[in-house]
Amino acid sequence: MLDWIRFIITALFLLSGLSMLITAVIGVYKFDYVLNRMHAAAMGDTLGLLFCLLALIVSAPDWTTALKLLLIICFLWVASPVSSHLIARLEVTINPRWQQLPPPPGKDEKEEEVQP
Numbered sequence: 001m002l003d004w005i006r007f008i009i010t011a012l013f014l015l016s017g018l019s020m021l022i023t024a025v026i027g028v029y030k031f032d033y034v035l036n037r038m039h040a041a042a043m044g045d046t047l048g049l050l051f052c053l054l055a056l057i058v059s060a061p062d063w064t065t066a067l068k069l070l071l072i073i074c075f076l077w078v079a080s081p082v083s084s085h086l087i088a089r090l091e092v093t094i095n096p097r098w099q100q101l102p103p104p105p106g107k108d109e110k111e112e113e114v115q116p
Helices: 002-030 034-058 063-094 096-100 109-114
Strands: none
Touching: 002 034, 034 063
């Protein structure tokens, strides 16, 4: 009976992880801008891998394997957002298109110059 409960929990975690990864792939192909695509990929990477590795932890044969998988989750949760942030910062600083964006609506440059 306990094996069936572990199997069901493992299957639920795997299905949720795979659905997150599939949603991230759809988001990467649907979005137009680089930063939006990268956000979809990073969220899918972080959450999808979290759920898949949690499924492996539930089905692990012993606690040492579960501990190793937990350390992998910790490493991925630190490394993935940091790498996404660095890639986004590189995109914003190198791409000349970001410097040519118009000012946000509602702000007029002439009004700002007149006021002291």
